[in-house]
Amino acid sequence: MAGLTGHPVLEIGDKFEELQNNIINNNKNKEVIDKARLVVKGEENSNNNNNNQGGERDMAPPTSNSLHRSGSRPQLDLSKAAIQGNSEERDPTILLPNQSDDISHFALDIGGSLIKLVYFSRHEGQSIDDKRKKTVKEISNGSRRSYPILGGRLHFVKFETSKLNECLDFISSKQLHNGRIDSHYWNSEATNKENAVIKATGGGAYKFADLFKERLGVSIDKEDEMDCLVAGANFLLKAIRHEAFTHMEGHKEFVQIDHNDLFPYLLVNVGSGVSMIKVDGDGKFQRVSGTNVGGGTYWGLGRLLTKCNSFDELLELSQRGDNRTIDMLVGDIYGGMDYSKIGLSASTIASSFGKAISDKKELEDHRPEDISLSLLRMISYNIGQISYLNALRFGLKRIFFGGFFIRGHAYTMDTISFAVHFWSQGQAQAMFLRHEGFLGALGAFMSYEKLGLDDLMVHQLVERFPMGAPYTGGKIHGPPLGNLNEKISWMEKFVLKGTEITAPVPMAPPGTTGLGGFEVPSSKGGTLRSDASALNVGVLHLVPTLEVFPLLANPKMYEPNTIDLSDHCELEYWFTVLSEHLPDLVDKAVASEGGTGDAKRRGDAFARAFSAHLARLMEEPAAYGKLGLANLLELREECLREFQFLDAYRSIKQRENEVSLAVLPDLLMELDRMDEVW
């Protein structure tokens, strides 16, 4: 890996004030000030009057509008990216030598029902004092420029649009609108909100523009919703390994997309309303249809009919429902018989809600559970059917479904898949996306001129799940836990609650009777699991320098996970191995941190977090996407890192090193004494 040898390592800001003064005195423009803040380490001269050290530099008062506030948007330039220093390091610093500007930090999709937010953060621990925080110098045309080192994560968060204030508070609390989360140490002017512009799409980008200006002092740069949906979908399908999956009769299967054979496809975004878009390439698409019977209809009508207080409650109700009490089946009409001549079984729904009339029952005579299921089935099936008809119109074989109505919900996906399969007689395929509801927000995020994200390859994005993931089923994302202590107390709190905490369970596959007849979905647990923002979607780590082994015949299709845990025997075996080994690993981790009381507390919290992940995955192996042994081991490492165990085997290594060093002189002498034999 190219290590940029020969380029001196620079540090930020040491000569900022001095340069700034010079520049201001020289009446240069504000852009120069921004660039001048990145100064060569070791070249600080004695005239440097800047007393600021380390983090204090961040507090430098805003003096001008930063580059990323200007009309020309920032870029994340991944060209010539390389690892800085020792490439053997576990978490080596990534250099983006051609990265000059700050990058954008967040983008929004403000829909009729939900607000989706995607934001970027630098790798944890790269604080102002971090040794890894460096810049590189490049001399071109005789002028010196320095560049910050990037590498970071994409986070996904959602809020209800009716609770816009929660979203504004979140943005405020993380200072996203000030760009502070990442850029502050090389761009303190970011606190100047004047001219700050954020990208947003969805109707709310128009509707709430004034509110954003009022509350956060930022202007909204509106991006077209369809453009964003398509850009987001294309990015996910190309850059994320196993983003798409099929879901038939309770069985989930991840699909590896061939980049050269992606287009054309039909994208169906099931939000409050439904958009159907024929996608022919990057930026090449046509909205070919839509329907106003969508997620908003299910939630709106369902709320009126069942008095549910939340979408999740309504969805949960459906799990205990029996639609046969309310739907009119073919068998109800044909005296229990199939109408096989036209391919309809007795259990096929002939008319959704049809029995509500013939039984002459009032609303209160029906169980809310049955109403919810019937409604869910009606809407999902209808969407599947219309989608297929549009695919047929344009000869498309693949249909990708996104939007938060899907919500990773087994019954919804099975119903849509069934409709597509049934009407196309198996010729078309319904596929779902793990980042289902975030297409638009991702598209808006990527619309900051050129971020370089679209150039990322599958192996350069690694998805990780935070320690809280197994616990947060069904909840809309709240403010994240800030520091280590908060994380530990959070884990302790859950243990205190004891039996109330159960690992999330999947919804059992619905029974099907073929030919369109659906039986009651059976449910293992009373609670709806797998919330899309908290569980199915992790944090995407951008590792732009990762390269696959160059001699691979087909790097794009290379699968690093040689042990596939979708095989149940493998799964059980490895889960047992990892669970049994856990106490020993905790002991080693605690010892690696000196065995202090604090280390023990962190060790306990780690064990709890990792056990919760294991329990979650044992019940739903695909909860975090396709699962291989390598993912599981990486998950364990990530958990250790979350509780600040950098190397659980450190003390063992130390001991072994000491012992080795003690015998080294003797060994060398012995080698010296040996005759050279060639």
Ligand SMILES: Nc1ncnc2c1ncn2[C@@H]1O[C@H](COP(=O)(O)OP(=O)(O)OP(=O)(O)O)[C@@H](O)[C@H]1O
């Ligand atoms: N917690 C939730 N609260 C409300 N609706 C939810 C929730 N979770 C899932 N949904 C479903 O997701 C739908 C909204 O999906 P999505 O966020 O993709 O669309 P939107 O952008 O709000 O709508 P549109 O694109 O039509 O403006 C809702 O109509 C509802 O069916």
Ligand SMILES: CC(C)(CO)[C@@H](O)C(=O)NCCC(=O)O
């Ligand atoms: C109006 C939008 C695009 C807003 O996201 C969406 O809700 C939608 O596609 N509704 C369906 C409208 C129709 O085509 O009938």
